Amino acid sequence: MVREKENFIKQSTHTSFYTGGQFAISNDGQYLLCTYNALIHILDIQTQHIIRSIGQDDTSSEVVSFALFNDLIVIAYRNQLLRQFNWTTGTCLRTWKSVHKNTIICMTFNSNGSLLATGGADFTVKIWDVEHLYYTHNLKGSTSIIRVVLFYTSEMKKIHVICGSDDGRIYLHNLHVSGAKPTILQGHMSTVTSLVLHNDHNLISSGRDRVVIIWDLQTQSSIRTIPVMxxxxxxxxxxxxxxxxxxxxxxxxxxxxxxxxxxxxxxxxxxxxxxxxxxxxxxxxxxxxxxxxxxxxxxxxxxxxxxxxxxxxxxxxxxxxxxxxxxxxxxxxxxxxxxxxxxxLGDVLDVRFLNDNDNNPLYIIVANNDEKVKIFHLNTWHCQMLKGHTDIVIGLDISYDHSLIATCSKDDIIRIWSYNVDRSSFVCVAIAEGHTGDVAAIAFAKTSNDFIASGSQDTTAKVWSLENLILDSNEPQNLSSVFTLKTHDKEVNSITVSFNDKQFATGSADKTAKIWDIRNQKLLAVLSGHRRGIWCVQYSPVNPELATASADGLIKIWSTKDYNCLQTIEGHDASVLRIIYLSMGTQLISSGSDGLLKLWDLKTSTCVKSIDAHEGKIWGMSASTDENLLVTCASDSSVVIWRDSTEEDRQAKRENVEEVLLMEQEVSNLLVNKKYHEALKIALNLNQPYRTLTIIKEILNEIDGIDRLKNTLLQFSDDHLNLLFSYVIDWNTNTRHSTEAQIIIKVLLSIMTPDKILKLPNGQKCVENLLPYTERHMSRIERLSQQVLFLDFSWHSMKYLDQSNISSSNELPTTT
CATH class of the missing domain: 2.130.10.10 (YVTN repeat-like/Quinoprotein amine dehydrogenase)
Structure with a gap:
């Protein structure tokens, strides 16, 4: 029996973490620190997980450079602020304004971390005393932008600062001589890119002039110039x-x-x-x-x-x-x-699981807005690259036995890759050329490696034979197409092969899907009904069905026997980009341009689960062989691995039901024994408002009930009190329970300060909701009080009239 899926949860994520510029490695080699716009991301090198981000994600304060010393990091921003952090905790220790007149380009600490040097685009170097927090030196003399800066301590224990600039000169500043002009080392004809000390008296410099120069800092002259070409x-x-x-x-x-x-x-x-x-x-x-x-x-x-x-x-x-x-x-x-x-990663366009034969995939293969295909190890996120395409790779597919990879690109070429044991990597074994436009879709045969089908922006579909493919050739062989079909009036967005390898289907921007016979090379059906272009077509693995996903937000299921539309699934508010059959064809999962994943029950056409998966368009989606894992990729530069949590959720529900039953029985036993304090706490944990109200009423019926309730609530946590406040809001709207609600409000106000109430998660909202009904209850009580007084007045008036009548009847008549 097929167990249908109910939920997927996020297992791991790979997203962009480095936007270029400076990076550093911690001394123990465990962490990578790198710039990401206005942030410094700290990654665990083994797992590539971001464990901490330093700074604020503010586009106006982009990071331009930073310097690292043990646990300290000083970051320079484009708005000329400097911030000092403890990067192991993320604590900001100090912020100050740079005195540079332009952007800081480079910076470094001295050997003991007491001094910081910053080199800028204003041609100057500033020295900062990090320990005593003040600015010590302003080093001038350069006639160009400072690119690299370095501290140097001479044999006389004199501290010097060495800096290299765009004019090819190296400047040597003595910090112990105030106002002295720097010594200039000339030798490079272009930008100085790197300065390195060796054995305390030799300096090695490199530049873009294709030479490396060895300098003697004692004599301040060059020893050797090495042409590195x-x-x-x-x-x-x-x-x-x-x-x-x-x-x-x-x-x-x-x-x-x-x-x-x-x-x-x-x-x-x-x-x-x-x-x-x-x-x-x-x-x-x-x-x-x-x-x-x-x-x-x-x-x-x-x-x-x-x-x-x-x-x-x-x-x-x-x-x-x-x-x-x-x-x-x-x-x-x-x-x-x-x-x-x-x-x-940029926009990630397609993704597949790789090496999935044992139902435990180790790799995923990714196509992003790059000409190189990337293969990631799922445990470490280490990446291998497949190079060969000369333009952005749009789509990819994996053969049924995971031995071959097919990629298609904007360079109009299809490449077939196979794993080479000797090289321990995938190599290109075949190239298919023939399309005259971007190749946007590709699909392997489902039961063999005999052929692949491709669809292109040139409105054609081609079938390529792989029967004579040589996998151990030194050079990739050229494939020839078996046949070419003019399939659509607009570009082909999707192509898929049936599970018996007898048909293939295409989906196009012309709003139609078409089914083709591979053996006879003829059109079998045109599926019309979508109002906008079709992004994806998929055959059912079991039933004679074809699913189509469109930019009109609809998913349609078509019969591959009579080609009628069997059902239309509505629910997406944006374009549906990808669909996959799950659970032996009884379910469908779809991805949209709004970043949502939706899991559908095809028997009822209902959405079982909607997942907010990405912040951008979900271009690619793939399931592992056993369907326990799902991978998605999107335009938000992220790849996410999802795990089927259906059994876990069901087990958790069963355990929760059992726990609730036990706790309800415990509440009943406590009420019988009049242990209201424990019973009230359990009722709140069970989130049972009516049971909670019943217990409070029992407490108030006791002698000194209000005092007992007060003593009970004094021992409750803020979470319990916050939940009780939310219950009181509902009780206060009903005159049947308003008395108890008002008593609870009185008790809560007596044990909690107004500030504490407002600091509760729903404190302000509770107060705002309590006031209107409390005012109504007050008005109602005042009206009742008036009515009671009126009855009392009426009674006294009637009593007075009655006494007057008695007096009149007792008087004797007088005679005249």
């Missing part, structure tokens, strides 16, 4: 050669050998000897190639690939960020990518 954005000098023991380098090094790694626009990490000027090691696998212009609308390739780099001694990892807002961790032993953080 690429623009360098970051470099890291190793403290000792011990870190290199497991790298594939055939030579030995002296203990004081000057070694450094460069991160440049080639996308390769390189190891250099500053002593000999030779490149000793080049990373074997290129991690990042130059980003093509068609992704960003520029005419030239980006010169920058790596932007910043850090080395963490605890984890022995390099961490670097890229121009497309990703952060990558490399193992220093093999220079291999260990972990990749996708900082910003």
């Amino acid at each position: 690429e623009s360098i954005e970051a470099l890291i000098a190793l403290p000792s050669v011990d870190y290199l023991k497991k790298l594939k380098i055939k030579q030995t090094f002296a203990s004081d050998e000057l070694l450094f790694f460069t991160f440049g626009n080639s996308g390769l990490i390189k190891l250099w000897s500053g002593t000999t000027g030779r490149c000793l090691l080049i990373q074997e696998d290129k991690t990042y190639e130059k980003i093509a212009a068609n992704s960003y609308g520029k005419d030239k390739e980006h010169e920058q690939v790596f932007l910043n780099a850090y080395f963490n001694e605890t984890t022995r990892m390099f961490y670097t960020n890229t121009i497309d807002h990703n952060i990558i961790a490399f193992n220093i032993k093999k220079l291999k990518l260990e972990k990749q953080f996708i900082g910003e």
